[in-house]
Amino acid sequence: MHDAAAALLAGLNPEQRVAVETTEGPLLVLAGAGSGKTRVLTHRIAYLIGVCGIAPESVLAVTFTNKAAGEMRERVEKLLGPGAEGVWLGTFHSTCVRILRRDIGHLGFSRGFAIYDQSDSLALVKEAVRRQGLDPKEVDPRRMEWRIDQWKNAGVGPGPAFDAAADFEAQRAAEVYATYQRLLVDANALDFGDLLLRTVELFERFPEVLRWYRQRWQYLLIDEYQDTNRVQYRLVQQLAAEHRNLCVVGDGDQSVYGWRGADIRNILDFEEDYPNANVVLLERNYRSVQPILEGASGVIAHNVGRKEKRLYTEREGGEKISVFEAADDREEAAFVVREILTAQRGADRSWGQFAIFYRTNAQSRVFEEELLKYNVPHVVVGGVRFYERAEVKDALAWLRLLVNPADAVAVRRVVARPTRGIGRTTLERASSLAAEHEETLVDGLRRFAEQGGARTAKSIRAFLALLERLRDELSGVSTAEALAAVLDRSGYLQALERDGSPEAEARLENLRELLSAADDFGRELAREPDASEERSETELFLDQVALVSDIDTWERRDECVSLMTVHTAKGLEFPIVFVVGLEEGVFPHAGALRNDGGIEEERRLCYVAMTRAMERLVLTSARERHRWGSRTYGIASRFLREIPDDALERPLAGGARVPGDSTLDYSYSQDAEGGDMDDALAPGLRVQHPTFGPGVVLQALGSGAGRKLRIRFERAGVKTIVVRYGNLEIG
DNA sequence: GATCGCAATTTTTTT
DNA sequence: AATTGCGATC
Numbered sequence: 001m002h003d004a005a006a007a008l009l010a011g012l013n014p015e016q017r018v019a020v021e022t023t024e025g026p027l028l029v030l031a032g033a034g035s036g037k038t039r040v041l042t043h044r045i046a047y048l049i050g051v052c053g054i055a056p057e058s059v060l061a062v063t064f065t066n067k068a069a070g071e072m073r074e075r076v077e078k079l080l081g082p083g084a085e086g087v088w089l090g091t092f093h094s095t096c097v098r099i100l101r102r103d104i105g106h107l108g109f110s111r112g113f114a115i116y117d118q119s120d121s122l123a124l125v126k127e128a129v130r131r132q133g134l135d136p137k138e139v140d141p142r143r144m145e146w147r148i149d150q151w152k153n154a155g156v157g158p159g160p161a162f163d164a165a166a167d168f169e170a171q172r173a174a175e176v177y178a179t180y181q182r183l184l185v186d187a188n189a190l191d192f193g194d195l196l197l198r199t200v201e202l203f204e205r206f207p208e209v210l211r212w213y214r215q216r217w218q219y220l221l222i223d224e225y226q227d228t229n230r231v232q233y234r235l236v237q238q239l240a241a242e243h244r245n246l247c248v249v250g251d252g253d254q255s256v257y258g259w260r261g262a263d264i265r266n267i268l269d270f271e272e273d274y275p276n277a278n279v280v281l282l283e284r285n286y287r288s289v290q291p292i293l294e295g296a297s298g299v300i301a302h303n304v305g306r307k308e309k310r311l312y313t314e315r316e317g318g319e320k321i322s323v324f325e326a327a328d329d330r331e332e333a334a335f336v337v338r339e340i341l342t343a344q345r346g347a348d349r350s351w352g353q354f355a356i357f358y359r360t361n362a363q364s365r366v367f368e369e370e371l372l373k374y375n376v377p378h379v380v381v382g383g384v385r386f387y388e389r390a391e392v393k394d395a396l397a398w399l400r401l402l403v404n405p406a407d408a409v410a411v412r413r414v415v416a417r418p419t420r421g422i423g424r425t426t427l428e429r430a431s432s433l434a435a436e437h438e439e440t441l442v443d444g445l446r447r448f449a450e451q452g453g454a455r456t457a458k459s460i461r462a463f464l465a466l467l468e469r470l471r472d473e474l475s476g477v478s479t480a481e482a483l484a485a486v487l488d489r490s491g492y493l494q495a496l497e498r499d500g501s502p503e504a505e506a507r508l509e510n511l512r513e514l515l516s517a518a519d520d521f522g523r524e525l526a527r528e529p530d531a532s533e534e535r536s537e538t539e540l541f542l543d544q545v546a547l548v549s550d551i552d553t554w555e556r557r558d559e560c561v562s563l564m565t566v567h568t569a570k571g572l573e574f575p576i577v578f579v580v581g582l583e584e585g586v587f588p589h590a591g592a593l594r595n596d597g598g599i600e601e602e603r604r605l606c607y608v609a610m611t612r613a614m615e616r617l618v619l620t621s622a623r624e625r626h627r628w629g630s631r632t633y634g635i636a637s638r639f640l641r642e643i644p645d646d647a648l649e650r651p652l653a654g655g656a657r658v659p660g661d662s663t664l665d666y667s668y669s670q671d672a673e674g675g676d677m678d679d680a681l682a683p684g685l686r687v688q689h690p691t692f693g694p695g696v697v698l699q700a701l702g703s704g705a706g707r708k709l710r711i712r713f714e715r716a717g718v719k720t721i722v723v724r725y726g727n728l729e730i731g
Numbered sequence: 732g733a734t735c736g737c738a739a740t741t742t743t744t745t746t
Numbered sequence: 747a748a749t750t751g752c753g754a755t756c
Contacts, residue, residue, distance in 0.1 A: 064746075065746080066746095091746070092746080093746055094746095117746090118745080118746090192745090192746055193746095195746090196746095256744075257744080257745080257746090259743080259744065259745090260744080260745065260746075359743070359744075360742065360743055360744070361742085361743085361744085362742065362743090362747095365747095382745090419733070419734075422733095423732055423733050423734090424732085424733085425732065425733095426732080456732080547746070565743085565744065565745095566744080567743090567744045567745070568744090568745090589742095589743055589744080590743090591742085591743055591744090592743070592744085601744095605744080626747095627742090
């Protein structure tokens with residue numbers, strides 16, 4: 001027993017030890033970036049089971065991605081050997097699905113409910129807007145969906161939303177919300193927000209059900225607590241209320257999901273919620289060399305209202321942070337790829353040690369092209385997600401419909417492609433018939449066929465017959481077989497093959513990939529026979545597919561450079577990191593600056609990006625870039641200026657690149673004829689004007705003698721000044 | 732009533 | 747640059 005304890009605690013620092021050993025009662029672990037958080041969580045689980053003798057089934061650990069959950073399971077199994085299988089490790093969403101699949105009957109839903117992702121719910125919001133008699137082009141369903149999502153994240157139902165609505169639009173949105181919610185119930189479907197909300201509702205209304213789960217899960221661990229929303233917070237409270245063995249781990253400085261409803265108060269107020277809570281501070285960083293840590297700390301220090309935390313490392317020395325300002329986005333990409341090539345060859349690095357992080361997915365393109373040019377193997381994580389692709393969603397819609405006949409969104413998808421003589425108006429009529437008789441959309445179609453015109457009726461009957469035949473033939477068949485059958489029988493494959501365009505070819509390729517994914521899933525499942533919980537393979541496959549995230553399907557591979565958004569990069573680390581597009585408007589993103597606290601969240605995002613780097617961090621920006629199909633001009637991100645000079649390889653010269661100051665002896669400015677003066681007068685430069693006073697250059701127009709600058713003056717606003725006559729002074 | 736082709740509009744981040 | 751919506755045609 002003591003040997004086991006000693007082995008588990010060996011190699012942990014004193015604070016980490018406390019976090020592992022304090023098994024009883026509420027515990028808050030404030031874990032700075034790279035402070036060995038995952039290590040603490042896994043050792044804690046192993047300690048509970050291996051040393052305290054807690055049954056694995058009594059432990060629930062919740063993480064934010066399936067990938068993190070999987071990794072944790074792997075590491076716990078390594079520590080404990082087999083016997084750790086009983087631990088429930090999952091995301092909030094997968095945990096809720098598991099609970100609801102078991103017990104949602106209490107709420108009047110069938111256990112075969114469908115899970116709607118964002119595009120499914122958007123389709124349903126549109127439908128709700130139409131049902132409200134509103135014009136979809138006047139009310140913008142996406143805005144409505146966003147509002148509804150916000151309400152759901154805050155745990156606010158349609159009724160209270162309406163009562164609290166501050167303006168007309170909010171009121172209207174609340175009405176759409178109510179209709180949308182009814183449509184979801186009709187379709188026997190739950191959206192992402194519902195998965196959490198319904199679980200909380202289930203526990204609230206049926207205390208005996210809650211009691212069962214409370215008794216089962218005696219020890220709770222919640223990772224990334226700073227990213228939980230109000231509903232998740234309530235769920236945790238419900239589960240922990242009795243035994244109070246609740247360990248939450250997080251870092252307020254890494255809260256980057258405020259826009260998704262994450263409420264930073266959850267972690268800030270933990271000690272008030274649980275007055276006898278123990279608090280452990282993990283401030284020793286094991287990941288990054290000193291300059292990187294210093295640079296990141298310098299940036300985050302600009303946020304107000306945060307818990308002061310001083311990360312330190314014992315990794316003295318190490319390379320300082322490099323900053324490169326490119327003339328445009330192409331040059332930025334060229335620089336990054338050249339850097340990678342040089343380091344890979346010179347320092348014998350594998351491709352997998354490099355990562356490129358950007359603020360928005362759209363930025364990946366230039367980098368992909370450049371990497372392709374030099375044959376650098378790379379993988380883009382995220383972007384257009386595989387399971388979001390139209391053809392994949394179409395194929396899955398068939399499966400969904402076979403599992404859940406009420407799934408109205410699936411019906412609409414399936415009916416539309418390939419075209420089968422059932423159009424918008426037919427569906428419209430069928431839909432209102434269904435509503436009238438409180439039936440499913442398929443029933444509505446059947447009803448319409450009985451009374452409608454001959455041609456349409458024939459089309460509908462053909463579709464219904466197809467559906468029925470598939471349902472008969474495919475019960476009990478494997479998911480892969482069902483998919484293949486469905487694609488063939490519906491004429492979907494044939495339509496694509498007939499098309500023959502390269503685009504159709506790509507779609508076919510994606511469908512083949514989907515088939516092999518289903519096949520893999522089936523094999524995997526066959527290996528763990530007890531995992532099925534009385535649910536069919538196809539049902540389990542659909543659950544998994546609905547809840548996978550971008551990062552879940554990514555795995556660290558030695559032979560690929562990784563490209564991803566900063567959000568996706570959260571939780572990862574790489575030896576060499578490039579954070580690109582550090583310009584005002586891009587990072588920090590213009591859209592984020594509009595709402596309160598937006599800039600602080602952007603800064604935390606920047607902090608997250610920087611702290612991913614272990615050995616070397618390179619930050620780049622571009623003075624000019626292609627955005628939305630045209631050229632835009634940017635000034636260097638304020639975050640660059642917030643990095644202490646000591647942490648930088650070379651101090652920033654007023655935000656502008658002085659000729660020859662490309663940090664790693666790359667200077668290939670493309671406007672070769674532009675002299676020193678032109679280069680120095682780049683966006684971001686601070687200048688003095690005899691009459692307007694101090695200002696910052698926003699944009700350079702033209703070149704040579706006629707060169708003009710757009711300058712934002714502190715007092716006079718934005719003016720355009722001709723350089724030759726303006727008598728500008730730098731500084 | 733379905734389908735095709737053109738035009739306007741869009742992009743922040745995602746379970 | 748690409749997707750979605752709208753209007754005209756079959």
